[in-house]
Amino acid sequence: MSVGKMLKGTLSAIAVSAVALAISAVTPAQAEVKELKIGYMKNPILEASVDIMDKWAKKNGVKLVKIPMAYSIFQEKVTATLTSGNDQFDIIWHNDDWGQLWIKWMARMDDVKGMDRVSKHPLDAFYDEDGKVSAVPAAHTVGTFFYRTDLVKPEEVPTTWAELVSVSQRLQKEGKVKWGYVGGMAMNNTWFSLWWTMWGNKCDIFLPLWERDNKKLNAAGWKPALTEPCTKEYVEFWWDALYTHKISPEAMTSYTRDEANAIFMAGDAAFTLVDSTHFGDFNSPKKSRIAGKVGMAPQPMGPRADKPFAWNEIWGWGIPKGVPADRQKLAKEMLGAMLTDMEGQKAMWDATGGPPPSMDAWEILSKDDKVFADLKNAVFDQNIGTHSAYYFPAWPAVHKAYSDVMIGALKGKREDIPKAMEAGMDAVHKAANSGQ
Numbered sequence: 001m002s003v004g005k006m007l008k009g010t011l012s013a014i015a016v017s018a019v020a021l022a023i024s025a026v027t028p029a030q031a032e033v034k035e036l037k038i039g040y041m042k043n044p045i046l047e048a049s050v051d052i053m054d055k056w057a058k059k060n061g062v063k064l065v066k067i068p069m070a071y072s073i074f075q076e077k078v079t080a081t082l083t084s085g086n087d088q089f090d091i092i093w094h095n096d097d098w099g100q101l102w103i104k105w106m107a108r109m110d111d112v113k114g115m116d117r118v119s120k121h122p123l124d125a126f127y128d129e130d131g132k133v134s135a136v137p138a139a140h141t142v143g144t145f146f147y148r149t150d151l152v153k154p155e156e157v158p159t160t161w162a163e164l165v166s167v168s169q170r171l172q173k174e175g176k177v178k179w180g181y182v183g184g185m186a187m188n189n190t191w192f193s194l195w196w197t198m199w200g201n202k203c204d205i206f207l208p209l210w211e212r213d214n215k216k217l218n219a220a221g222w223k224p225a226l227t228e229p230c231t232k233e234y235v236e237f238w239w240d241a242l243y244t245h246k247i248s249p250e251a252m253t254s255y256t257r258d259e260a261n262a263i264f265m266a267g268d269a270a271f272t273l274v275d276s277t278h279f280g281d282f283n284s285p286k287k288s289r290i291a292g293k294v295g296m297a298p299q300p301m302g303p304r305a306d307k308p309f310a311w312n313e314i315w316g317w318g319i320p321k322g323v324p325a326d327r328q329k330l331a332k333e334m335l336g337a338m339l340t341d342m343e344g345q346k347a348m349w350d351a352t353g354g355p356p357p358s359m360d361a362w363e364i365l366s367k368d369d370k371v372f373a374d375l376k377n378a379v380f381d382q383n384i385g386t387h388s389a390y391y392f393p394a395w396p397a398v399h400k401a402y403s404d405v406m407i408g409a410l411k412g413k414r415e416d417i418p419k420a421m422e423a424g425m426d427a428v429h430k431a432a433n434s435g436q
Contacts, residue, residue: 036090038067049317056341060333083105089323090319090327091331092319093317094126095315096126096314097125097389098395105322109136109335113340115339118339122312122314139277141314141354143196143388145298149295151270159301160302163300164180179247180247181248181269183248184260185252185253185254186253192260194406195388196309198234200305201230201234203230203302203304207220232418242410261282265282265287279294279352295374296371307383338357339357342360349369353371394432408420
């Protein structure tokens with residue numbers, strides 16, 4: 001063979017080898033490019049949970065595409081995605097309010113690593129008829145009564161509605177605050193005003209009171225409790241707080257939690273009640289004028305209560321059934337990594353005040369974290385008598401109907417409250433049966 005032919009053959013071999021090397025260098029890398037899309041409400045606690053997952057994603061060559069949305073559009077947008085079978089999201093924020101509404105479109109999460117170390121009670125909204133769960137906890141969401149430590153000592157914090165009024169009025173008279181109490185009251189913010197007082201007065205939306213077994217509620221005919229004496233009492237409490245005692249702004253009937261939080265963080269109110277996940281903002285010098293001056297205490301009781309009420313629910317993560325199997329598997333691996341990352345969960349608590357999802361993290365925090373101990377006293381050690389929502393498909397419709405009735409009553413005359421409650425019975429009852 002001539003030298004030319006040998007050289008040509010050698011060059012051809014080299015070229016083939018180079019191409020093969022190039023293919024081996026590019027194709028596997030391209031194959032390893034993995035992507036997961038996560039849709040959620042723009043909120044510090046959820047962003048902190050996403051950060052834990054993102055840490056795992058970066059270590060494992062996964063690109064995590066974050067799609068934060070405003071709370072006001074989240075449910076409608078994601079519901080449309082789920083019902084259409086679109087796999088726009090691989091993971092979504094899965095809240096107990098719509099747990100049953102979405103259950104048939106969500107994958108089951110029992111096999112996710114770390115699920116054996118989460119509290120089972122807050123998962124009630126996410127179980128299907130076969131006892132399988134459709135959510136992985138992101139954080140516990142607990143209604144926390146916050147107070148200004150620079151204005152009242154721990155022993156001076158109101159324990160009853162009457163004390164909330166008297167202490168608020170004293171602080172207002174002394175010129176220390178503009179308002180005694182401020183909290184969200186508009187639709188989807190009802191927990192932070194009407195509902196904590198409702199449950200704190202041993203009351204509820206339907207009869208039997210505090211019942212969450214849908215079969216029992218159905219047997220009772222989904223009868224609203226609006227005409228019960230306990231309802232009249234908490235509605236009158238808020239009417240008086242707005243117009244007679246003036247410890248809360250009249251405009252509070254339209255406030256979201258964000259508007260109420262802004263007033264509290266500006267130093268214009270002494271008390272508020274909202275999820276503990278907002279403690280991070282309250283205590284941030286960059287966001288709050290009262291940073292370092294915020295404490296947590298049990299919720300003030302209504303006249304029918306003999307011990308404080310509290311609720312303990314979760315914000316979770318779910319995977320739509322329409323997501324392809326390989327991406328479902330990858331998403332579950334990432335969620336399992338989040339559930340078992342103790343360092344990440346502790347950092348989430350430190351930054352946001354959101355109780356972490358794993359009970360193992362709780363044990364670690366309970367040993368040496370005073371703020372967590374305060375939260376434990378304010379919530380976990382109290383009477384968690386029922387869930388802070390109902391768990392059936394028509395619940396969002398009930399929430400809307402209830403909110404319309406209550407805001408209408410609070411904008412009317414005090415003496416017309418019983419009439420407004422009677423008139424609202426049919427609307428709430430129809431809403432409860434709208435999904436049957």
